[in-house]
Amino acid sequence: MNVRLMQSPPRIKSYWWKGRPNFGDRLAPLLLAHFGNVISVWADRDKAQVISVGSVLELVPSGWDGYIVGAGKLFQDRPINLPPRDKILAIRGPLSAAWVQGSYAIGDPGLLADEMIALPPKEHDLGVLPHWSDRKLARDPRFLLSDPLIISPATDPLTVIRQIGSCRQIVTSSLHGMIVADAFGIPRRFEYTRRLDKEGGDYKFRDYSASINAPFEPGRLIEASRSRVEDRKHELSDAYRELGRVIRRTDGEVTATRKAVPSLFKRRGTVPEPGLGRDAAGSR
Numbered sequence: 001m002n003v004r005l006m007q008s009p010p011r012i013k014s015y016w017w018k019g020r021p022n023f024g025d026r027l028a029p030l031l032l033a034h035f036g037n038v039i040s041v042w043a044d045r046d047k048a049q050v051i052s053v054g055s056v057l058e059l060v061p062s063g064w065d066g067y068i069v070g071a072g073k074l075f076q077d078r079p080i081n082l083p084p085r086d087k088i089l090a091i092r093g094p095l096s097a098a099w100v101q102g103s104y105a106i107g108d109p110g111l112l113a114d115e116m117i118a119l120p121p122k123e124h125d126l127g128v129l130p131h132w133s134d135r136k137l138a139r140d141p142r143f144l145l146s147d148p149l150i151i152s153p154a155t156d157p158l159t160v161i162r163q164i165g166s167c168r169q170i171v172t173s174s175l176h177g178m179i180v181a182d183a184f185g186i187p188r189r190f191e192y193t194r195r196l197d198k199e200g201g202d203y204k205f206r207d208y209s210a211s212i213n214a215p216f217e218p219g220r221l222i223e224a225s226r227s228r229v230e231d232r233k234h235e236l237s238d239a240y241r242e243l244g245r246v247i248r249r250t251d252g253e254v255t256a257t258r259k260a261v262p263s264l265f266k267r268r269g270t271v272p273e274p275g276l277g278r279d280a281a282g283s284r
Contacts (some may be wrong), residue, residue, distance in 0.1 A: 010251040013043035021154035022273030024176030035240035070095040070109035089239040093207035110179035129165030129177035
């Protein structure tokens with residue numbers, strides 16, 4: 001009897017912002033695993049092979065040659081460094097894309113969040129999800145009258161996704177609160193918090209909204225177009241699959257080289273970590 005062993009997913013170095021516990025940023029490794037079939041470990045951005053999810057394009061180092069999957073800009077007018085065009089697989093929205101030449105998917109990877117869990121039953125008429133810096137929304141009397149589910153952005157990301165999915169409407173000051181609500185087809189209302197003034201204001205919200213051709217109107221209940229959301233989801237899924245293929249191909253090439261010339265790595269005292277480009281061997 002022939003037994004075919006399943007190849008374990010390759011490991012890569014990935015950067016996402018972790019200055020505060022925030023479910024949106026912490027979606028990055030989960031999405032890479034689920035849709036790219038790669039295991040990612042956090043690395044500082046100059047050593048990362050992939051940057052995905054979040055308003056982090058301004059943080060890309062000069063000369064960096066990794067892959068970008070769905071990141072966007074935080075500030076409207078700040079310049080950014082970019083890798084080669086063929087390594088840009090997705091950009092969050094058209095406002096960020098105006099700074100980026102090439103052909104790539106448009107959309108925030110958070111739109112795929114609902115596909116990582118089983119569809120939860122609707123148990124709450126209203127969910128309230130504040131931005132990690134917002135101290136007021138969860139205590140806003142306008143919404144407390146509806147006995148809402150208060151969702152903490154510091155909670156485990158999969159738990160937050162399930163909680164959002166269990167609500168019939170969402171009120172949020174979080175970008176990924178909007179995005180995950182749209183992924184489920186849940187009407188959502190955005191509430192601006194002045195703390196965002198220091199973080200690019202409403203730029204990232206307008207960038208995302210433009211990606212699905214939705215109006216950005218704080219204080220108004222919005223239900224995103226299902227067809228627009230599904231279009232973005234298909235593009236993003238394709239981008240993650242392409243990333244996975246590239247990484248596995250590169251991983252296979254490194255493994256083949258290691259088997260062919262094992263003495264080369266033995267003399268150096270190290271074995272290159274599977275990955276992409278110069279960062280794969282930890283040379284930067």
